[in-house]
Amino acid sequence: MNIFISAGEASGDTHAAGVVRELKQRYPDATFFGIGGDRMLEAGVELIEHAGRMSFMGFAEVVRHLPFIYATRTKVLKEIVVRKPDLILLIDYPGFHFSLLRCLKRMRFIGRFGLPKVLYYIPPQVWAWKAGRAKELAQLADRIAVIFPFEVEIFAQHGGHATFVGHPLLDEVGEIPPRGKFLKSIGLEPDDRVIGIFPGSRKQEIRRHLPILVETVRLLRRFHPEVKIILAEAPGVPLDLYTRLLRDIAGIVRVAGVSHEVLAHANASIVKSGSSTIEAAYFGNPFVVFYKVSSLSYAIGKRVVKVPFIAMANILADEMVVKELIQDQVTAENLFAEMLPFLNLPDKVEACRAGLRKVRARLGEPGAARRVAELAAELLEEGMN
Helix, strand or coil: CEEEEEECCHHHHHHHHHHHHHHHHHCCCCEEEEEECHHHHHHCEEEEEEHHHCCCCCHHHHHHCHHHHHHHHHHHHHHHHHHCCCEEEEECCHHHHHHHHHHHHHHCCCECCECCEEEEECCCCCCCCCCHHHHHHHHHCCEEEECCCCHHHHHHCCCCCEEECCCCHHHHCCCCCCHHHHHHHCCCCCCCCEEEEECCCCHHHHHHHHHHHHHHHHHHHHHCCCCEEEEEECCCCCHHHHHHHCCCCCCCEEEECCHHHHHHHCCEEEEECCHHHHHHHHHCCCEEEEECCCHHHHHHHHHHCCCCCCCHHHHHHCCCCCCEEEHHHCCHHHHHHHHHHHHHCHHHHHHHHHHHHHHHHCCCCCCHHHHHHHHHHHHHHHHHC
16 A cells, blocks of 8 residues: 655644554555654654645745745655555645645546545634635545534535544543642642643744743733743744743743643643644643734634634634634733633633533544544545455
């Protein structure tokens, strides 16, 4: 078996690596090539391009990087034509992946067994914006693996063959050490009051968000000097970027690779909108969501996004269980005001946790990577018959 697999961001890299491991159990001699990050590399994928170079945030940022994106697409297309994969497995990252599929369709690319099968895992959020992509993906992909139950019907309405596989987070949460043991391992005490800060996973996000979070920390310390702050650093982001942005403040504990532990044990967190909001909901960690992009990206986004909330936790709950601060609302003063009740009002904490339990119940059951591998195996067998 020869499989092309692509994931353009850190979260997709993790999800893809899990599927690769499952497929290797079924097909030990299978080869994998594509776009991904360090986790896919560790799982045995030959990388054409590293996902760390393709993580762009917002419309304006994508436009600025279009020459690189087009060059990467051309390189990938050439590799696909030469290597003739039996399966094309795409994870999230819809802008690039839709463009890739359109090109392959126009080329009428033929693999060893005819047209290669296409499996799309974690499709674009068509219920939020660009609803027309649901119909297009139904035509471009043989199977669609969705991670939220309500998405099945959306794609089915357009003739898509969608399967709810559950949320990959349920597979990826490893064993969490006890709170005291974890806090001691990062230089804190077991009874410390802790706030986690999650500025994002892209360099653009870190530059835009971390200075605001630093000012928020200053305000929190003024009223609660005993509170400890843990910064969750993202894989693939240069450490010197964090160091430079933190040079005017001391005492923030920097950690990497333990974001789940932070969310499991922090008293509360400040989380940039994205996959981390689902992780925080899973652990029942009270949090505030924020989201800030360039002015151009925000102006475009306001016109096209059609959902009442930006946080997936709120969308799943169908109500605002966590506070959202967007664009100009993202100030140190506003973040401080929303975090303060989590430190002073137990009723506020419990109300938030009750809402998050509702979100957790809608994530399905563990085994997403295995179910996606099963769908992939079905397509591989169909392609050879």
